[in-house]
Amino acid sequence: MPDPSRVVSRLFVAGQEDYGSQQSRASLVIDRVLALTEEDVCKTLDDVYSRFIGRHKDLTQDLEQHAHRVANRVQPGVTLSEERWRLIGALFSHEFSIESAALTNPSMVPHPDQSELDPGSTRFLMSVRCIGEGHRSSIGFRTGVVSADGEVEVDLPGDHPAIGVHWEPLLRQSNFKGLLEEMNDLGENARYVMSQLGDTFTLTELNAVLFRFLDGRDSFRNADTTVHHFRMIAERNYSVSFSAERDVSERVLWPVSYAEWRGMEDARFVKFTEPDGSAEYLATYTAFDGSNVSQQLLQTQDFIAFETHPISGKSARGKGLAIFPRKVGGMYAAMSRSDNESNWVTFSEHLDYWSTTHSVQIPLRPWELIQVGNCGSPIETDAGWLLLTHAVGPMRTYCIGASLLDLNDPTRVIGVLKEPLLTPMEDERNGYVPNVVYSCGSMKVGSNIVIPYGISDHAIGLAIANLDGLLERLVE
Helix, strand or coil, rough: CCCCEEEEEEEEECCCCCCCCCCHHHHHHHHHHHCCEEEEEEHHHHHHHHHHHHCCCCHHHHHHHHHHHHHCCCCCCCCCCCCHHHHHHHHHHHEEEECCCCCEEEEEEEEECCCCCCCCCEEEEEEEEEEEECCCCEEEEEEECCCCCCCEEECCCCCEECEEEEEECCCEEHHHHHHHEEECCCHHHHHHHHHHCCCECCCCHHHHHHHHHHCCCCCCCHHHHHHHHHHHHHHHCEECCCCCCHHHHHEEECCCCHHHEEEEEEEEEEECCCCCCCEEEEEEEEECCCEEEEEEEEEEEEEEEEEEEECCHHCCCCCEEEECCCCECEEEEEEECCCCEEEEEEEECCEECEEEEEEECCCHHHCCCCCEEEECEEEEEEEEEEEEEEEEEEHCCCCEEEEEEEECCCCCCEEEEECCCCCCCCHHHHCCCCEEEECCCEEECEEEEEEEEEEEEEEEEEEEEEEHHHHHHHHH
């Protein structure tokens, strides 16, 4: 269930929360706190600590970080006491309840740590979509254990969720080409800029090239537009890291780029294994800027450090790209819903560019006449790729179904469940978005499939399906 007491400390700037505001009121706030007596400063700061220190793991660090963000408003030469500095930080801080509206749309993968378990048990790591004020979504995590007989135990989350440290990764040319193509800006301007850069490059190197490009703008038409496009794409590439001492349930992936500023939605995690046996965790998620959606790729080895990059290509448009857990025929493979209403399989040599699609399922049955899509990455079985699907029918009711795809040629459908596997039960119909059951990724444990699912965009449920029984229904 969502827990509104799970809060993170965020930068707050007076004036920026108001729609239509042209300027912040930060300088006015600074002037007022500088006018306080030291006695009033200490008394006010003591009150802040008495009310908030138990709600944050390191409140002092949060306050000082936020004070640094507005320190340029303090005139040079002004000396501030430690207490006044932290009070400035408190005036530019606020709590955001990451789950105040909902906790939903999970995906599940094997936890990197499988030590100290009973025989046949598997520890899992489950991503969750946290929805807070203003419908802003972030990505959180939960952990637990599934026993050999299908019993599920979910661990209690840590008390102090926090946002990681963001930094700049290497940028990749392959990222830029696909998105510039979508922006209709893969012409002379973009080719000139990219010719000055290697296959990978830093943000500093990109900015130096863009500066030289602008300096010669008289020979390039629409140079400012091209520079804007490059910087927008660069912003969508970043890394996040957390302290290894912080429990994974306390790590929150928070929107950074403008493309995702209104939300990071519906992460579809999968443990991906390379042909040489090495493995990493991949996920796609929907970036939402308030009016447009795009897709991003997450990569991590340990759920401590993450990299995110934009995904492009016609197969990656819309929502719901789900990557297969290994290469198929030497290519990366993914489920796509690029037409917004049916299931496709797409192949690529690169994880961040998807263009070729093959239709595998269109809405036909009464419960799926509005659209079908995937419920996360396909699960490999001896019989084929088990694909859990979502379907939308009358009264915008979401159900979960299942299909089976050929192992060597996943564009070939072997079987489709003739009725929904899961539909909203009576006590699951009410929530933030009524009449919905929806999953972003399930996990095979022994002879069972564990299906975590969102309940009416409000809470999360767990279902267990016997794998052999389900496969029999798919191939009968």
